Amino acid sequence: MTLHQPNDIIAQRYRIVTALGEGGMGTTYEAEDLTNYQRVAVKAVSLRQAKDWKILELFEREAKVLANLNHPGIPKYLDYFHLDTEEDRQFYLIRELVSGDSLAAWVEKGWHPTEAEIKQIAIKILEILSYLHQLNPPIIHRDIKPQNIIRKADGEIFLVDFGAVQDIYRNTISFSGTFVGTVGYMPPGTVAGKGLLCF
Incomplete structure (x- = not known):
């Protein structure tokens, strides 16, 4: 089950364009950064949908590792944050989109x-x-x-x-x-x- 549909806006900044793929650690979307109109990859995972805490730990680890990497063969880390709703906490990793x-x-x-x-x-x-x-x-x-x-x-x-x-x-x-x-x-x-x- 995907968290977002096309045209959803995350954090008043990222507009979802399309889902790129779904795996054991959330869904990755192509999105548009509304501050500069660049396309980015948004990886999202929901606390409510996560099957266990290990997924959230791995997701956070991925963000920390990407933030410190600098290689032309690895998409660049851009941001990491979470958003709270009444029923859920959703985590987002934003990175360079590779076409x-x-x-x-x-x-x-x-x-x-x-x-x-x-x-x-x-x-x-x-x-x-x-x-x-x-x-x-x-x-x-x-x-x-x-x-x-x-x-x-x-x-x-x-x-x-x-x-x-x-x-x-x-x-x-x-x-x-x-x-x-x-x-x-x-x-x-x-x-x-x-x-x-x-x-």
Whole structure:
């Protein structure tokens, strides 16, 4: 269930244009910033709709991590805030809008990349990961999959969805069964609970 419809205005500033996607951590919308008429991405999560507190913790972590990143392959953080209503509290993360589709969406539309294109995508993702791993403390994305890699029409590549990130100083997985990431794209050592440093 989406929180917003087209033309809804959030915080008297962001006008919703369309929903871009929905996942376990809320819905992402394309919106227009009414102060400068730029298009932005608005990720929204509702306290009422959240299945557990972990979602809100991951959402806040994503905002904090994005606010400190500066890489051309990572959409820029713009804002983070919450709004209260009588029945709910809604959290919003505003970031630069990347005009492209996920690799998953490209494939669904019939895109058949060449070997050279696949190598270029891999190199770009490895450059982004190298940047993240050289930070202090290093950042581990933990949810790299076709849905989180955006490709623009000109071939430019971006890595999105930093809700599952973890720095290596918090390198324990909760053995209560809380896993962050997508099964099928997680390193086998992570799924087995043997640590996070399996790249």
